[in-house]
Amino acid sequence: MERETGTREMLCVDHVSKVFELENRKRICAVENLSLTMNRGERVMVVGESGCGKSTLVRMIAGIEMPTGGRILFNGKNVPDLRGEELRQYRRQVQMVFQDSGHVISPRMTIGEFLREPWVCFERKSRREADELVRYSIQRVGLDETYLRRRPHQLSGGELQRICVARAIALHPQLLICDEATSALDVSVQKQILDLIREHVEESGCSVLFICHDLALAENFGDRIAVMYRGNIVEWLSGDHLRRQALHPYTRLLLDSVFSIYDEPDKPIPFLPEEDVRFCLPEGGFDENEKQGRTGCLFCARCEWADEECRKKCPELRQVSPGHFVACRKRSPIV
Ligand SMILES: Nc1ncnc2c1ncn2[C@@H]1O[C@H](COP(=O)(O)OP(=O)(O)O)[C@@H](O)[C@H]1O
Ligand SMILES: [Mg+2]
Incomplete structure (x- = not known):
């Protein structure tokens, strides 16, 4: 069934490059003069072999890495130029889920503390209010409240990934970036995480930029697919058209x-x-x-x-x- 996607452009990656300068004076071009657009509510999949620049691209979009050329416009504003409150709001609107969630959560934190952070940082909620919201968040991803007292090493990979998704979607971001968020999980857990993301996207209308290696998943989940090769997009097409x-x-x-x-x-x-x-x-x-x-x-x-x-x-x-x-x-x- 054809899903309706917003027509308004939300993200415009405009001739963006990223060159890393290494100590031995080598310069690695990870992303080269790449352009891509995304509309509101759209799901864009990025596929390509390891090392082709997928993570560098999405890290620049998330504002974690600075481009060495080009512009990244989010709702018309160039992301690398954002400062102060605008940057803070951007960080709220664009959330990322990584492949290895074990490294994202500090081993000293409890899961409850990790989930409380966005409510305290962005919404200035009191601890009591935040705890209430966190209980709702964790139930939404199918885990019970006892998990809130645990530390990351006491959870399985799939459970950790649920926690990261719960935190990423808690404040209803406009754009959810998943960098191989399901690649390290076995297929049944992968399906659970995807269902969670799908459910949230359908409910909230948020856009998703999803990196994966699995072409069947890209075809099934994505509205459009960008195929990357050595820092460039070599093909850009609708998910329905990939195979044929x-x-x-x-x-x-x-x-x-x-x-x-x-x-x-x-x-x-x-x-x-x-x-x-x-x-x-x-x-x-x-x-x-x-x-x-x-x-x-x-x-x-x-x-x-x-x-x-x-x-x-x-x-x-x-x-x-x-x-x-x-x-x-x-x-x-x-x-
Ligand atoms: N911080 C960095 N410093 C130097 N080189 C990097 C850095 N990050 C990525 N690279 C290089 O950029 C290229 C693209 O990496 P990456 O974006 O991680 O690819 P992918 O996510 O597609 O596997 C690789 O050659 C990688 O070694
Ligand atoms: Mg990567």
Whole structure:
């Protein structure tokens, strides 16, 4: 069933880059000149291999990391320029859930103290009022009040993740960012966490930016999907179109790599040909210093379609049908 999403643009990532300067004078480009928009109430999924810059992108959106180029507009205001009360309000409106919640909660805190924080910090509630709200929060994620007295090491991974979701949604943020929030959980717990998020999103109309590796989940949960490769979006399309209409060779390769329980045991697993080691790092990003003078498509060294032209010029994201953008000159019908 088609869900109605707001048409008003809430987030605009406008030609954003992030270059990390390392001690050995190397410069890693984790996100390169990337643009993306999100409407109110929309669910956007970001997929791509480890190290392609997904976390760096969402950390910049959350205001944890500063971009080295471009603008990130949230309701029209540039996030890196926010200061004082505006920044405080932004931190309230944009909440993040991480993969490893065990590290997010201080081992010295009780779960009750952790859940109380947003009410005290943002709503200036008294301890008594906050405790009342926290009891409601924890019940909402299916845990009972006895958990409030426990410390993080006394909870399982799935329970910790519920606590983090409970805290993230407590103050009804406009944007919920999930950075592989379900990747470390077994499938039944993953489903519980997703149901929680889904339920909240449907109730509150909040937008979700969700990073995952699971293409079936991206397709099922997302309105739109951004496929990232080495700091760039190489394909941007509707969740409904992923399987049948994806065009970029990298997206196709990801789709072909998905295992199915119906697969023949001896089905060959597709693999990426060896990377151009001259400028790529062992895991993700690319070395800015080495990239100087290189102009071709980032994927061409691993692409079966690539020709001389692909090695000369980096393709831009181009619209191939309404809402479907591809950065590939060989596979996009408009050349
Ligand atoms: N703080 C940092 N300092 C230096 N390099 C970083 C930092 N954070 C990320 N990187 C590098 O940026 C690239 C992208 O990382 P990341 O955004 O974590 O990728 P992903 O989330 O897609 O796995 C990687 O090469 C990573 O090593
Ligand atoms: Mg990551």
